[in-house]
Amino acid sequence: MPVKNEFTDEELAICKETDLVQLCGFLGYKTKRVGNFYTIEEMDSVRIKNHRTYTRYSDDTGGSAIDLLINLQGMDFREAVRWLLDYHGVRHQVPDTFRKAASGDMAKNIKAVKPVGQLREILPEVQERQPFRLPNANYDYDRIYRYLCGERKLSREIVQFFVEKRMIYESVKTHNVVFVGRDQQGIARHASLRGTYNPPNGKAFKGVLPGSDARYSFNLISASNRLIVCEAPIDCMSYMDFTRDMLHDPYDNYLALCGTHDRALERFLRDNPQIKYINLALDADEPGQKACEKIMDKYTSGEWRQRNFEIMIDLPSPLRHVNVKDWNEFLCEVHLAKIEFDCQMEMEKYGQLSEAMRKLLEKEHLKYDPDKRAVLDIRAVSSETHNNLLTARGY
Numbered sequence: 353m354p355v356k357n358e359f360t361d362e363e364l365a366i367c368k369e370t371d372l373v374q375l376c377g378f379l380g381y382k383t384k385r386v387g388n389f390y391t392i393e394e395m396d397s398v399r400i401k402n403h404r405t406y407t408r409y410s411d412d413t414g415g416s417a418i419d420l421l422i423n424l425q426g427m428d429f430r431e432a433v434r435w436l437l438d439y440h441g442v443r444h445q446v447p448d449t450f451r452k453a454a455s456g457d458m459a460k461n462i463k464a465v466k467p468v469g470q471l472r473e474i475l476p477e478v479q480e481r482q483p484f485r486l487p488n489a490n491y492d493y494d495r496i497y498r499y500l501c502g503e504r505k506l507s508r509e510i511v512q513f514f515v516e517k518r519m520i521y522e523s524v525k526t527h528n529v530v531f532v533g534r535d536q537q538g539i540a541r542h543a544s545l546r547g548t549y550n551p552p553n554g555k556a557f558k559g560v561l562p563g564s565d566a567r568y569s570f571n572l573i574s575a576s577n578r579l580i581v582c583e584a585p586i587d588c589m590s591y592m593d594f595t596r597d598m599l600h601d602p603y604d605n606y607l608a609l610c611g612t613h614d615r616a617l618e619r620f621l622r623d624n625p626q627i628k629y630i631n632l633a634l635d636a637d638e639p640g641q642k643a644c645e646k647i648m649d650k651y652t653s654g655e656w657r658q659r660n661f662e663i664m665i666d667l668p669s670p671l672r673h674v675n676v677k678d679w680n681e682f683l684c685e686v687h688l689a690k691i692e693f694d695c696q697m698e699m700e701k702y703g704q705l706s707e708a709m710r711k712l713l714e715k716e717h718l719k720y721d722p723d724k725r726a727v728l729d730i731r732a733v734s735s736e737t738h739n740n741l742l743t744a745r746g747y
Contacts, residue, residue: 426525
């Protein structure tokens with residue numbers, strides 16, 4: 353059955369109507385206007401016309417947003433269309449005709465897949481595990497450094513720490529962050545992927561590399577007897593960054609479940625008998641806390657009772673009147689709190705913000721409200737809701 357039949361005409365039309373100038377910006381490219389068209393600074397042979405179509409004269413390719421993702425980002429047709437539907441906030445529904453066609457020879461292979469962070473129905477896939485093969489690494493890691501340090505507020509030191517451990521890198525085609533999970537022998541067995549560009553609806557690409565063994569998700573092993581358990585690799589990095597644990601000898605063990613299932617935790621505890629203390633740093637939402645309860649019940653009873661684990665739930669504290677969901681949100685709030693404090697000090701001392709602070713606020717897309725003595729991300733909310741949000745935060 354042709355892949356294109358998987359998508360409705362309306363879905364394909366939505367994808368093809370994508371504004372390419374805006375899309376290129378979200379992908380990290382710099383565009384500039386030249387006469388009646390736009391070009392990309394990194395690829396000056398590209399011409400974007402009417403915001404909807406492009407031509408790249410150097411390799412004679414072009415077309416709509418779908419073609420752009422295929423030719424410039426290395427996606428296949430299905431990946432490109434699904435990504436664009438997510439970009440527009442449209443939930444993909446598989447046409448009945450495609451389901452019926454797939455239900456013949458491939459019926460035994462149809463299954464529901466759960467990508468990291470959301471439930472999404474994916475089309476027929478072979479149930480038996482696919483061969484695991486890490487994507488090739490890019491020649492530099494500029495985009496993941498910009499994303500992790502700029503958007504997720506991780507220090508360059510912690511990113512470099514995990515790069516040197518061969519636990520994160522940038523893929524060559526899609527420029528995703530690849531979070532690598534290895535076994536006791538250091539062999540890569542799992543990889544979760546995170547897009548380095550955020551669409552306006554906030555649904556950036558997340559996924560798990562086909563063929564990954566979920567028992568060996570992102571993990572860092574040390575001689576320490578303490579294990580920090582998070583849902584996502586970025587939360588592990590954020591926790592370690594905030595506590596500056598990478599400077600300790602030994603630093604703690606870290607494990608990202610890449611969800612809330614404990615299969616990776618069970619494997620890690622069996623392979624690492626030195627673990628005595630477990631910090632459950634899962635998300636502060638309902639699924640995360642339910643998972644904490646299940647883990648505490650399981651690993652303090654039955655066959656695990658003899659290990660005498662000391663388990664604690666490790667949630668970040670609220671900052672700036674904000675209840676954060678996970679450790680990366682906490683790290684981002686710490687970053688904002690520092691800027692907010694520095695703004696307050698400058699206003700008290702000088703009666704105005706310094707040029708350096710104004711440039712920092714502009715770079716960080718922040719606005720300082722001297723009446724409320726608070727900073728706010730101007731990209732997150734409109735000016736219409738600015739005061740309402742500050743009031744809700746207790747300012």
